[in-house]
Amino acid sequence: MLPADWKPSRAAAYRADRVERGDRLQGNVSVQCQVCVIGTGAGGAVAAAELARAGLDVVMLEEGAYLTGEDYGRLSPIESIKATYRDAGMTFTMGSPGILMPYGRCVGGSTVINSGSAFAMSEETFAYWKRTHGLPGLEWPDVARHFQRVGRTVRIGAVPEELMGGNGRLLREGAEALGLAGEVVTRNAHGCLGRGRCYLGCPENAKQGTNLNYVPMALEAGARLYTHCRAERVLSEGGRAAGVQARATGGGARLAVRAGAVVVACGAVFTPILLSESGLLKGNRHAGKHLRIHPASRVIGLFDREIKGHIGVPQSYHVTGLMPRDLVPEGIFVPPFLLAPAVPGMGRGHLELMKQYPRMGLIGYRVIDSGEGRVAGTVMGMANVKYDLSPQDTRKLVEAMQASGEILFAAGAKRVWLPVFGRGEAGSVDELRRLLSRPVAAVDIELAAYHPHGTLRMGIDEKDSATRPDGSLFGVEGVYVADASLFPESPIVNPQLTVMALAGVVAERLAEKRGLTLAA
């Protein structure tokens, strides 16, 4: 475990002797270890820490930089995005319509830039996974044990009332007025000051991304970390994992890692791409397929009173009453640079509306998608993610949009702006319903997605899935997956904690094969 006087602010300097920047390597380097873990986000960091603490020699590879609150406090919002998001957050799906889908690229991965919402998948959802995909050897008590283990480490707790912020409160007020059940969000945050910058890296080191806990734990247990290193190939010899070939970002030195086992945790888009480019998915019929993303959008409301949604936790309350219909409205809020393009008008009119920023309320919503996409390699260095929004999911999005608009009106909004081409603004619930009563085309909705999953789903055999329930890849020994690619179906809730718990299971199974057990 970490020392008793551990402070998150020390994370970047912690065990500096075990952290090396790939872009500062002098010439090509070759290292040897027992397990190489690619990625340091929710899955990779947990797997690396558990394996290192179990006694294995672990090397972690991370494409991004090791940053902490001190760094985020110095950066402007867009500079933070450039430092922590892949392709500066400009990544999107190819399909109809194109959907903005950002990914983290830093030590901690998406745990550094998400809202911090942390929910354990329900036993009922897991039972559905079991019913539909078998998952032999993976039982709920094991998964639940890892949820608890992770929950203790990342310090999960409900958002305190004083940090809910005006936007969360208005969502609660509106939902209660309509008789919709909802609850305060649980998060992995400790010492939060409610500065509303969760998506840009927490300047207080309050949000417990894996850069602040699991990565330092792995280093403390003897693991080595190479930042600024992009894995190019997972190597195999005779049907067994042999290591990883990586290159420093910027095209510098090469790093060769010899390892008997490789854990790939680059997320549901980049893990299948890396494995495919390594030639390890040949004949794997389900690899890269079954992509689900929880498509999301938002509705903006304008109020007479000040909401000051930017103060407090940006995602502090969500409506649970619509989950049976696969709809999840959540209070979210964003800084002006993200909100401005969504505000209508131009010139003086746009500026006057932007000056109402403190009076704006924002509800984001995501839907549990039934349609599927796929990851089809890369095009010009970018992930080629094919995803067409299905008609059923389009209807769900419109339903969620209408519900969110009605919640805003119930909370006192005077106007609501919709993210649909040609249906811009509603001044009342009746007008909102009238605007959305005509069919809405998928391509006319402004969309984003933050939860890609399912592209190397686990299951019984190769006829149904790409990986086994212990995370191992079919077709090659010693290659494991430990991220949201493994999900056979949606976890319904935000996936962060489920990724972490499954990564714990994967690490435990891998350690057991070496005759080791996880540390207490």
Place this chain on the structure above:
Amino acid sequence: MTPVAWSEPRLLSQRDARTLAALAEVLVPLDAEDVPLGRVDLVARIERLLEGENRVFLRMTRLALWMLEYSPPFCGEGIARFSRLAADGRQRCVAWWETRPSWRLRNIYYLCKITVLSHYYDDEAVAAAVGYRP
């Protein structure tokens, strides 16, 4: 020519910078009393974002600006370039783009709009002027 005085472009071209400035003047009032447009160096900010990233994003940005620059004939604004139109002509041109039935065309314009507005409102003084005080 536009009245804003920004950095010399390094990744974008002079023409791109002119188009950007012309669009910015439509989206943000030049005489915004709190933070005048000319004081937020959009060219430098956008280039800082694009620098070192996949060249595809630079090419996409430049292509979108190029399409906007040469769109006036399709918008019914004659053969002049976008950056050389009078203010009201540019406004009509932007309105034309915003109302295209084709989502692909709208997205081309939307990329330009996001580029301008997100970088303008990323400026600390501009954000504070609209009430953002974290």
